Amino acid sequence: MSKIWVVSQFTDKFSTDTSNRYSYIFNQLKNDYQNDVRFVTSSFSHVTKSTKNIENQDITLIDEPGYHKNASVRRVFSHFLYALRSYKYLKKNVDKGDILIVAIPSNTLAMLLAILKKRKNFTYIVDIHDTWPESLFPILNTLIRFLSLPFFFLWREMRHIAVRNCDLLLAESRQYKDDHKGFLNPGIKSHSILLGADITNLRSILPMNEKDDKKIRLVFAGTLGVNYDLDTIIRMIKSYDSSFRESNLEFVFFGNGEKEFMIKEAALEYPDLITHLNRTSYLEYISVLKSFDIGINSFQRNTNVKYSYKSVDYLISGLPVLNSLEGEFSEDVLQNDIGVDYIASDIDSLFSAIKQITINLREDRNWYKKNIENYINETLDRAKIYNPLFEFVQNVSSDSRKPL
Known part of the structure; x- marks a missing residue:
């Protein structure tokens, strides 16, 4: 039986009473749809700037060194190590026929998994939750902005590579979807799914x-x-x-x-x-x-x-x-x-x-x-707006269970 992997670096809480997008997806697929679902995230909490305290056999914490300031070189280095270590873990554990739902950011990890997809032949779902690090651009001074342009270009291209190789594109807004659907292969669908809530x-x-x-x-x-x-x-x-x-x-x-x-x-x-x-x-x-x-x-x-x-x-x-x-x-x-x-x-x-x-x-x-x-x-209303994702996953899961 194929597994479903939800990969999100910034998710801290996994109870059903949290607003987090990926925690909701994880819990719905696991509890309501009865799938074999695993979650991969960082050991470092972006919110509290401390180590996450999570004990769940279906959740894997990937070691990340962490950082004190959001706008810092140390954060970039920390995220890069997280991406490499997550890639190494998923390369070892993901099998052919599995389904990966990957949050962007991390752009680096999303690109590496797009490359891995060609070898492992899993179903790859990309969800553009944010366009970090471009979202930091407004708070940088003019000189730092100029010097950072090559790096911003590189991160953007990483995201584009992930989108070019995905089997379904999700985005947190219509704008994010429209900005990226031109990179999709023919026949690949895209949906804008707002954050929503369990109203x-x-x-x-x-x-x-x-x-x-x-x-x-x-x-x-x-x-x-x-x-x-x-x-x-x-x-x-x-x-x-x-x-x-x-x-x-x-x-x-x-x-x-x-x-x-x-x-x-x-x-x-x-x-x-x-x-x-x-x-x-x-x-x-x-x-x-x-x-x-x-x-x-x-x-x-x-x-x-x-x-x-x-x-x-x-x-x-x-x-x-x-x-x-x-x-x-x-x-x-x-x-x-x-x-x-x-x-x-x-x-x-x-x-x-x-x-x-x-x-x-x-x-x-x-x-x-x-x-x-x-x-x-x-x-x-999350009960309505997340249906395109859940229907796609269930259709892929059903196909993988059919005898050859």
Whole structure:
């Protein structure tokens, strides 16, 4: 019987109550479809910058040295070693007829497995989750950008090689799919599958606290890292602090990361406007989010990110979104009336967006609530949107079981 391998470097949690895309795929294929599924991931947690603590015979941790900063040469070296060691492990253990579902990044590993596919003859499914390291481009200075161009070109070509050799292409956004489907061999299908969420279970979670009708609480939730435009939020609060006090607004930063020190310093300076909360378990995290009023989806200008986990978490929790992402999600926000867009890095644009969204909320909270519910049902329900992947896997698995 053929095995299914899910390969994702950045997956930390594997319970059924996590939002992670690949954990969900792993659990669905294993529990709901009764397949023989194995998971391969790094031993190093990108989020906590520590060793993962996972004990499951179906999950293999590949040793990775790790790094302290996301934008660093040490991270590149660490990822390269992970890719080589994962390739060596899979080369030894994957058999002809197996199915590999591989997350990009890692571009290096995806390319190596594309080469291995020609020797092993397994079914190769590539899922473009992010275009790292290009996503780091906006936060690099001009000189580093120029010097890095050859390396960015090399990583992009690695991804293209993987796509040229896959049997099914998945992508986290329509843009990612459209950017890569031209590299596919004739007859190979592609699907954009958004991050989505297990909306049935998450709907049942109650808010941690009741909302205050007089106060509006805005939250930035998730990793407090360099990819997010936290500086603009803090500068805006400092510039318009008196207005926010008059309007009875509060800003909550709910998470941990490299920029945490900056948030804590601002909270000490503006204790009546800014609060910091440490990240908790996912279910408690959603419960706390449901106590807030507005979610802030703030990314650096020119980022390659199209959709984010935090935007899904906000919407699942019933929060309209202040969004700086351009492209697909920006269009979704506008067309579905689930929030307000603003220009990244522009404090005046963000302030105007806050004024608009708070006016809308105070006039009719149910208007956003209804729009968000419609959007979730049509766009984010994992029970529906992941079907193209599961149907493909089951068809391949059924064919492999047929007698010759």
